[in-house]
Amino acid sequence: MATPAPEQPPPGQEAKKLHFVIVGGSLGGLAAGIALTALGHDATILERNAAPVLQDQGAGIVAGGDTLAFFARYDRTGRPLAVRSARRQYLDRRGAVVHAVDVAQSMTSWDLAYHLLRANFDGLASAYCPAPPAPAPPGRGRATHLHDRRVTRFEEEAGGGVRAFWRTAAGAEGSTLGDVLVGADGPSSTVRALLEPAVARTYAGYCALRGTLPEAAASAATRAALCERFTFFHGPGVQCLAYLIPGRAGAVEPGRRLINFVCYANFPAGSPELARVLTGRDGRRRQVTMPPGMTDPGAWEEQRAWARAALPPPLAEVVCGAERPFVQAVTDVLSPRNEYLGGKVVLLGDALAGFRPHTVASTSQAAFDAMLYADYVAGRVSRDEWIRQTLGFARYIQRRGVDMGERSQHQDLPLEEYIRDRDVASTPREQEVFPDWATAI
Template sequence: MLADVLIGADRSSSTVRNLLCLEVKRVYAGYCALRGTVPEQEASEDVREAFCEGFTFFHGPGVQILTYLIPGKNGTVEPGERLINFVYYTNFPEGSPELDEIMTKTKVIARERLPPQFAEVVCGNKKPFVQCVMDNISPDHEFMGGKVVLIGDSLAGFRPHTVASTSQAAFDAMIYADYISGKVTREEWKKQTMGYARYIQKRGVETGERSQHQSSPLEELIHDCDVVSIPRIKKSTLNGRPPYDEYRLIIDKVS
């Protein structure tokens, strides 16, 4: 196979990055994110009262869980037919028995660590998804004179608190398309791509460490949740520029 450019977009455990940057390792952050859903109609009245029509958080030592509604089967948003979605962060030391047995002891751990309404949702989930939270970021995004390029998670793995992995992949792809078509310079492409990766990756680490490994006042934890998302910029500010330019404006501001 012959090609002008090889684009590595092969996830946080990128084979392309591993071949080029042997020094970059994925490092376990000391906690996991457990995800799942429960049909609204299967939840108890207490759970529906606590979580429906709201975005609900619980913080405790080494624990954070949040719930919110998402569309149900075939995209329905009818009350009673939606799904209660949860993301549950909880600490597990590396090599601990709890981490090794996380898939079989999720319900036991939830009952031990969570308020009853949250525990019911976690225990009622039939298809658990577990993510060990990891950190990694490449020192650069282009190699071999620009013949190999990393984008998205292969460039920088964001912690899930940032809710920005998909945005990073889209941003990287769009600005790279502008670069190869001559709309932006190589210097601008590098500045924006690496600036975005470093800025959001750092923000995710700071938020996760405060949430899971530090004892912070509730007001500060709420503030972290408020600022973790990139502020949206009014379309009028872009003056006809492409949508991803809102991220470029932010990187310019913090650079």
């Protein structure tokens, strides 16, 4: 049950060393752990996945201003994070450019971002970062990463702090005590579900078809059309976009990069088409994400046929050439609050608000939330400022994503309308003016 937070000094502003227990070891949890240990506090990440390292996702990320700011502030690896796109362009069905604007944007991959964050948090060595920095240099707190810890519940301790109870895949049970519990466990957050059981993650009626094609495997015509470009196509009930991202082991050199695509296509809830695209080669029906390598070949062949019939030739080539495509159901979720139990439990990133991917803001939200929460813990911003900025961003961008998705997938608008939507979504966060309804506490 949600408990109103009393007006009192928050944990962390009394200048003592704290232990933060972070539920979720993906980008948001790692970002929070890095920011908090940089202040000298200890952080323990509880990641539910049974493997010690999360599987590569093969997904592209538009590295917005807050993502770049986070790495500028905290990254100690010194390796490149992103490749640059010089132009945003729109194609017609024949593949001709019908609108273009020169604007620089940075693009990265989930895989590279994850491994760089792990290198910074707990010193994980990988092909992406073979020689990571020391995880706990002088002045930093202790960083602990525990996998195979599925949190099932938590309790406020009578003597202070919060205890998170977990279970392993083998059935072993245990608990971890911390001063503050941070829910950074994604749109299907267990922490949020325990606090706000009435808040449900809901399907939006369409899916994102995703994947990559090695730059070197694309035809010369497709490379000329898409490389160093952020490319869009809109048609009735469909939006498709593509951009370059770092390649294997985070390679950013021309010829070694990947062309990343995202295509939004409508699959009505409960329809046989939705069931087919979310049922893997193992016969298992997924609810939200069909991971790379598990897509049923027959189901994906249907999507290839759709791409050839519906998309401009360069985008169709990339979709049809993807070797490890995956599918994500587009969903909505938003928590009414980000702070509970007097600040002893907080929600960050996707656990607070799951954005539709049209916003290209989920990773930026994780980075922003981690930086601002660390500033709050350090006493650099007030509680009201932290809450208003975090909730303002969450509520405003979440609603923007819903509006963009509904217009893209369910309204047949002039291209100029979709261009305007994208231009607005590209506004830097610090230039946004959040309305009163978004920042209300």
